[in-house]
Amino acid sequence: MSAAAQGTSKAAHGDVAPKKKKGPGALATAYLVIYNVVMTAGWLVIAVGLVRAYLARGSYHGLYYSIEKPLKFFQTGALLEVLHCAVGIVPSSVVLTGFQVMSRVFLTWAVTHSVREVQSEDSVLLFVTAWTVTEIIRYSFYTFSLLNHLPYLIKWARYTFFIVLYPMGVSGELLTIYAALPYVQKTGLYSVTLPNKYNFSFDYYTFLILVMISYIPLFPQLYFHMMRQRKKVLGHADDYSKVE
């Protein structure tokens, strides 16, 4: 090898200007703050509803009915987040966000709402509780971030609570889908059989089983991604001040 060559002048750092990420404008920021505040409030309503219903009944059973409507409303409302990514006011991937929101909406409507018999299952409470705590933290995190006043506590909570809430939510979801299976098979819910003029068939029972199986490769990936994010964000705790 020859002695260190000069290299072309272009090899110097700073020659390629970093792509400047266009953040949301003032109007978009105001809208997003309102959106995230409303969502935080909505999930707080669900949390309070769960607690009040528990205190009133004295048992964990059947609490779904006390928060059914706000749950449907606010979870479905999260579809707007896909739009936010598509329009560019939020820097996340449309595909990833779409996938995450669709899976929630799927569980809310296509499983829990559609199969009445599972609504009284305890597994529903399990995932609803996990979602509620997660979303309250997540939406307040976004709210404070947009206002540039993120308390360390919220950041810490966002990147720590998932360690328990994620498996909790996944367990609740899987158990609920599993509980729905016999009813779907019996009634042929959302299923299409041959013959028909579109020459198409769909077996919702098999589809639900495939959905359950898909958790096996997907859940660990998402979980470990969050773990890596946690190390990255909280790892340099000494770089950030406790407040702001």
Next chain:
Amino acid sequence: MKHYEVEILDAKTKDKLCFLDKVEPNATIGEIKSMFHRSHPQWYPARQSIRLDPKGKSLKDEDVLQHLPVGTTATFYFRDLGAQISWVTVFLTEYTGPLVIYLLFYFRVPFIYAPKYDFTTSKHWVVHLACMCHSFHYVKRLLETLFVHRFSHGTMPLRNIFKNCTYYWGFAAWMAYYINHPLYTPPIYGEQQIRLALIIFLFCQIGNFSIHIALRNLRPPGSKTRKIPYPTKNPFTWIFLLVSCPNYTYELGSWLGFTLMTQCLPVAFFTLVGFMQMTVWAKGKHRSYLKEFRDYPPLRSPILPFVL
């Protein structure tokens, strides 16, 4: 004649990977890649990306050393593109699959449908027609891959073959399952619908072939030149007046015809997904035509006349 010195650094780590001295000024990047390959046998030329700037675009194999903005000691950056596979291999594999798979369903090979239907044939003549059309389509594609297409790139990343084969083979199986099913329902409007569908299908197959021939003739054998395609004497190529990538337009048409012929929802899905992908490709091709040629005809759209 002044010789050049060439050093090749890793684009990410900036490690010195190779030093070549006494390089001819008229050496091409392709030749430099071969020389680099000799010192690093695991990186055959097809998987080398050589650039002037670590984050810049890859240089072309045809680029000549002395015409590049480098001093007599040239520094290049290398990125490994990963294992490569030739386009021809990928095309042959991804097209042979559907051809064979469809026939497995057509002949009702065991373990697909109920045992009493094994090796029986459909009583609907449209099912036989569909098999002929589907098979013809993929045989045409295979022959075009072998004898017509002139590829710009020799290779693509290896992982593409798994992705592409899953797509083609998966959809072929899904469509074939329903079309050849014992409970298949023929088109509502019967013979009229099937006849119209066949006409559309054949028209678009001929059209698609005509475009492939026209594109081939733009490019002399063994070259990678790019020229603006124009309508030729063949009427099927007159669509070049309105569209940049009429091969995709005709392909869409063929599958619309096949959907109409079979009246099968999975076929419609396949057509839709294919259309979405081809639109992405057409827009990209259209954009690069516009960038490369100042005098590119303004009337043309990427894939659908006036619309898309």
